[in-house]
Amino acid sequence: MRNYAGVEGSWNSYEKAQILLQSIPYDGTSTWGKGADKGFEAFMDATDNMELYDIETQSEVYRRGVHILDSITESASPEALFKAVYDSTKFLLNTDKFLSYFGGEHSISIGVIKAFYEKYSNLTVLQLDAHADLRPSYHGSPYNHACALYDASRNCNLVQVGIRSMDIEEKQYIQSGNCFFAHEMYGHNRWMQESIERMTEDVYLTIDLDAFDPSILAATGTPEPGGLSWYDTLNYLRQVFKSKNVVGFDIVELAPEVGQKASSFLAAKLYYKLLSYKFEDGQ
Secondary structure (H helix, E strand, O other): OOOHHHOOOHHHOOOOOOEEEEEEOOOOOOOOOOOHHHHHHHHHHHHOOOOOOEOOOOEOHHHHOEEEOOOOOOOOOHHHHHHHHHHHHHHHOOOOOEEEEEEOOOOHHHHHHHHHHHHOOOOEEEEEOOEOOOOOOEOOEOOOHHHOOHHHHHHOEEEEEEEOEOOHHHHHHOOOOOEEEHHHHOOOOHHHHHHHHOOOOEEEEEEEHHHEOOOOOOOOOOOOOOOEOHHHHHHHHHHHHHHOEEEEEEEEOOOOEOOEOHHHHHHHHHHHHHHHHHOHHHO
16 A cells, blocks of 8 residues: 555554545546546655645645545446446545545546535535536536536536636536636736635635646646646635635646656645645644
């Protein structure tokens, strides 16, 4: 069993850990760049080589304990993967742990989010992404990566940030006032507070790594120009964690490239930052 960040210690045991990390290395519906099924291993390799003192929050959140669960490896069909993820998440939500997920492609989030909005009756899903992912069905399945947020848009409050690519069909499913397009965000930070004001108290966070600009993260299935920067994103996420109750999160769409470790390291650092923000100030 591999330990998070290569750190030995009893706090990583299932019983003692406050945080669970579930990997879902599924890449069954991606339609261009493949490799998201290899994302978790690249993420873990980067995490093993990351400093564990977070300067910004002056904390070492790994001491909270991060237990790595067995991967969900169902791959018979998108429908079968959805059911496996949904059933697992329903079970894990009965624990007192903080749940975090790592893909895989974005379709892995559909089952996770459904289980969360069934538990939290007034849930906001905050999506950081280059793509709207609001197709009702794609390539014959509603569980395609292009449909990752459609079900959420119909069943809970969906706030979308950084969107810069979509099909015209998807416009009808955008919740009014809740989509912050990348070109409208450029050159100011008003979108940060405006988007936070659109959220309810309980927030589930889903981050497609193609939300970031390809200049800092190129190893993803569909890298779109004009994405988010590192420090603006961290500034925003810290505000979200401080003002809302983030109940869980996932990070998806890391498709590692041979000889290019920067993207994997960004994903590892981002995951650690999210935990540092969640447990800042002794929460």
